[in-house]
Amino acid sequence: MATAKLKRALGFRDLLLFYVASGLSLRWIATAAASGPSAIAVWLTALLGFFVPLAACVLDMSARYPAEGGLYIWTREAFGPFSAFISAWTYWMSNLPYFPSVLFFAASSLLYLGGPMQKLAESQTYFLVFTVVMLGLITILNVVGLGTGKWLNNLGAIGGMIPALVLIGLGLFSFMRFGSATHFTLSAMVPRPGMKNLIFLSTIFFAFGGCEAGSFMGDEIREPRRVIPRSLFIAGLILGLGYIAGTLSMLVALPAEKISGLGGFMTAVDFLAGRLSFGFLVVPIAVLVAVSNVGAASAYLSSTARLPFVAGVHRYLPAAFGRIHSRFGTPYVAIISYGAAGILFGLLGQAGASIHGAYDMLVSMAVITYFIPYLFLFASAIRLQNQPLPEGSLRLPGGRRTIIPLAYVGLLSTACTIVLSLFPAEDDAHPMMTFLKVVVMTLVLLGLGIAVYRSSLRRQEMDFERNTE
Numbered sequence: 340m341a342t343a344k345l346k347r348a349l350g351f352r353d354l355l356l357f358y359v360a361s362g363l364s365l366r367w368i369a370t371a372a373a374s375g376p377s378a379i380a381v382w383l384t385a386l387l388g389f390f391v392p393l394a395a396c397v398l399d400m401s402a403r404y405p406a407e408g409g410l411y412i413w414t415r416e417a418f419g420p421f422s423a424f425i426s427a428w429t430y431w432m433s434n435l436p437y438f439p440s441v442l443f444f445a446a447s448s449l450l451y452l453g454g455p456m457q458k459l460a461e462s463q464t465y466f467l468v469f470t471v472v473m474l475g476l477i478t479i480l481n482v483v484g485l486g487t488g489k490w491l492n493n494l495g496a497i498g499g500m501i502p503a504l505v506l507i508g509l510g511l512f513s514f515m516r517f518g519s520a521t522h523f524t525l526s527a528m529v530p531r532p533g534m535k536n537l538i539f540l541s542t543i544f545f546a547f548g549g550c551e552a553g554s555f556m557g558d559e560i561r562e563p564r565r566v567i568p569r570s571l572f573i574a575g576l577i578l579g580l581g582y583i584a585g586t587l588s589m590l591v592a593l594p595a596e597k598i599s600g601l602g603g604f605m606t607a608v609d610f611l612a613g614r615l616s617f618g619f620l621v622v623p624i625a626v627l628v629a630v631s632n633v634g635a636a637s638a639y640l641s642s643t644a645r646l647p648f649v650a651g652v653h654r655y656l657p658a659a660f661g662r663i664h665s666r667f668g669t670p671y672v673a674i675i676s677y678g679a680a681g682i683l684f685g686l687l688g689q690a691g692a693s694i695h696g697a698y699d700m701l702v703s704m705a706v707i708t709y710f711i712p713y714l715f716l717f718a719s720a721i722r723l724q725n726q727p728l729p730e731g732s733l734r735l736p737g738g739r740r741t742i743i744p745l746a747y748v749g750l751l752s753t754a755c756t757i758v759l760s761l762f763p764a765e766d767d768a769h770p771m772m773t774f775l776k777v778v779v780m781t782l783v784l785l786g787l788g789i790a791v792y793r794s795s796l797r798r799q800e801m802d803f804e805r806n807t808e
Contacts, residue, residue, distance in 0.1 A: 345407065346668040348486040349553075349560045351570055356496035357489070357553050358574030361638040363499040363581050365628055366444045367546035368506075369603025371582070372589035373596075374539050376523050377530040381543050382583050389756075390547035392749030393713070394575055395735055396720035398568050399742050401554045402732035403723060405563035408649035409554035410716055417719035421792060424655045426715035427646040428788035431677070433709035434643050438636050439685035442470040445632035451605050451625035470685040477637040478678030481644070484667045485559055488641050495634010498627040502608065503581045505624055509611040510588025517614070521590040541759035544752060546582065548709065550574070551716060552642040568733045604628060640677060648673035655795045707760040707781050710753050717750040 349357070371378035400413045410430060415423035446469040450456050459465040481488035530540070550571055557563050589598060592607040605625055612620045648670035651660025664671040724739040735741050761774060 344663045344668055345558045345670075346484070346486065347559055347561045348484065349489060349556060349566075351566045353489050353493065354553055354560060354566055355570035355574055356493040357638055357642075358550055358571055359496035359499060359577055360492045360631070360634045361549040361552055361642070362547070362574060362578045363496070363503065363631075364441070364546060364635060365499060365502060365585075365604045365631060366441070367543070368503070368582060368585040368589060369598055369607070371543060371546075371586045372593075372607075373598040373603060375595040376521060376527040376590060378543075378586050378590075379583060380528055380530055381540055382579075382586065384540065385543045385547050386579055388748060388752045389544045390550070390575065390578070392717070392745040392752070393547070394550050394571055395742060395745045396717060396749065397551045397554060398571060398733065399728075399735065400716075400720055400723065401557070401567045402564055402728055402734075403726065405554070405557045405560070405567070407556065407558035407645055409557060409645075410551060410712055411555075411646055411649050412557075413719045413723070414715045417722040418715070420653070420655065422715060424650060424792045425785070425788055426712045427650055428791070429708055429784065430712040431643055431646050432784050432788075433712075434639050435681055435684040437639060437709075438474060438681040439470050441632045441636050442473050442685070445473070445629040445636075446470070448605050448625045448628040448632070451609060451621055453622070467685065471682050473633050473636065474640075474678055474681050474685065477633070477640050478674060481637070481641045481674050481678075482664070482667060482669055482671045484669055485556070485641060488637060491637040492634050492641065495631050495637060498630030498634055500577070500581070502604070502624050502627050502631065503585050505620060506604070506608055506611070507584045507588045509608065509615060509617065509620075510591040512615055513611050514591045519591045520594050523590075541756040544756045545709065547578070548713070549639075552639060555642045555645040564729075564732050640674070640681065644670060644674045644677040647677065654799055655792060707757055707777055708784055710757050710760070711781075711785075713753040714750065714757075717746045717753065720746040721750075 371382060374381070401409070404412045404416060406412050408427070411423050411427040414426040443466050446466050447460075449469075450460055477488070477491065480491055553560070553571070554563075554567065560566055589603070589607045592611045598606065605621075605628060608624050609621050612618050612624075647656055647660045649661075650656040651658055651662070651670075651673065653661075659672045660676070661670070662672050663669065721743055724743055728734055761777060
């Protein structure tokens with residue numbers, strides 16, 4: 340098989356940092372803090388209601404099928420090739436708006452370098468050029484090889500952990516000297532009922548996605564059955580601590596109403612550093628925040644490109660997608676195509692919209708499409724429990740009696756998140772138009788995937804008829 344030529348370039352350290360780079364997004368800390376003290380309860384709900392079930396199912400299925408493609412292979416084993424293709428297609432397509440949205444955040448962080456950079460705050464050209472250049476760089480590095488591209492992922496993880504630790508430290512010092520800018524009462528920490536808070540909950544669930552992506556590169560991980568559980572467990576602890584402690588620190592620094600999703604993290608760092616006479620920290624932290632988001636984009640591009648690669652190997656996409664570079668040992672056609680699609684989506688996302696409007700639109704468009712593959716993932720975990728685990732694989736305590744209930748919790752959380760994602764924000768000036776945009780785009784993406792799959796079946800039938808004549 341073509342996958343035998345892939346190089347096993349990822350070890351324990353690389354996969355651990357991959358999970359951190361793809362899972363720890365500083366922008367979600369700001370998004371959560373903007374909702375006030377109740378964000379802590381929401382983080383815990385998302386952690387227990389989505390991340391823990393997701394991580395458990397990923398560990399179980401990675402032990403059963405640690406092959407290239409991950410989600411695609413798991414769904415294929417459980418429900419057949421059509422479901423496998425649709426799960427991979429929706430995951431692949433959902434990350435296209437993710438790339439420009441996360442890179443917009445990186446570009447906004449660099450504005451804190453001061454000087455001429457501050458004049459670019461309202462420049463669409465700056466944000467667009469930054470996105471295109473970074474996606475081009477990420478694509479080239481990953482074509483050269485995962486052994487090269489992984490260093491951008493690793494730097495992204497470090498670039499995320501250090502600013503988070505600095506924010507936590509600054510928040511602690513500020514609390515000791517000045518107290519908290521936010522009053523943490525029991526009533527304030529309990530989420531209030533209402534559609535707005537439910538929609539916010541679905542957004543935070545989105546922050547905990549990503550731990551499944553490492554398994555997409557199963558044939559490029561050294562000893563995947565041993566490395567994936569260890570690295571994912573430690574990464575989960577880092578993510579949980581980073582999100583909750585980071586949100587607390589940000590609320591200590593600023594009242595919730597003064598925090599925004601796009602630049603809120605750097606706003607809090609800038610304020611705390613100035614207040615505590617640590618102003619020299621702002622520039623290096625701004626650079627690290629940008630690096631963390633570029634690393635996150637690299638992690639998702641490198642891993643998600645393996646889905647069209649495997650689909651190409653199985654001829655559900657043109658066979659070119661399944662090609663491996665003779666020198667670099669990478670699925671270069673899939674990577675280049677995905678990078679180019681991300682650049683195109685960034686260009687379309689900026690057409691006729693303000694920077695903040697484009698950012699919000701890209702995030703909202705990604706949520707519903709991004710969660711569809713998780714329905715397949717959790718359902719596959721339930722269905723595959725009748726199959727025995729390979730000898731020597733890690734088995735979670737309780738086995739199927741643990742996995743199946745957790746998978747149902749994850750399935751319910753995912754379904755609720757999809758429904759909630761359909762509701763526009765309360766301050767949306769055109770809620771019906773926003774609703775229709777999200778629904779129509781989702782249906783178009785699904786319809787396009789079905790059309791591509793049916794076309795591949797017709798192509799395979801024609802090839803079979805020619806070969807039998």
